[in-house]
Amino acid sequence: MAQTWEKGLSCAVSCAACNGALAPDEKRILSVYDxxxxxxxxxxxxxxxxxxxxxxxxxxxxxxxxxxxxxxxPGGYCFYHFYPFTCKSG
Ligand SMILES: [Zn+2]
Known part of the structure; x- marks a missing residue:
C-alpha cells in the first residue's frame, strides 16, 4: 500500500505541466498545487x-x-514536493 503513490508518481513518463518526456532516471518533483x-x-x-x-x-x-x-x-510522499526524486528511488 505504501508503494502505490510511488509507482504512479515517481515513474511518470511525462511532466504533468508541460507534457515534456521524463526519463526514468530524470529528476522530477511534485507540484504543491496539484x-x-x-x-x-x-x-x-x-x-x-x-x-x-x-x-x-x-x-x-x-x-x-x-x-x-x-x-x-507520509513524510516520503509529502517531502517529494520539495526534494527531487527519480523513478529509481528506493
Ligand atoms: Zn514540465
Missing amino acids: HRPICMACKEEEQGRPDYEAVSREMLGQCMIDTEVMYGD
Whole structure:
C-alpha cells in the first residue's frame, strides 16, 4: 500500500505541466498545487509564483494529515514536493 503513490508518481513518463518526456532516471518533483509529478523547469516556474510559499506551507500541513491514513509513509510522499526524486528511488 505504501508503494502505490510511488509507482504512479515517481515513474511518470511525462511532466504533468508541460507534457515534456521524463526519463526514468530524470529528476522530477511534485507540484504543491496539484500533487502531480512535474519536471524541474516547471518546478522553477512554480516556485516563482507569488503564492508559492503560502501554498506549499499549507500543502505540507494538510499532506501530513491526509497521507498518514492513505499511505504508510507520509513524510516520503509529502517531502517529494520539495526534494527531487527519480523513478529509481528506493
Ligand atoms: Zn514540465
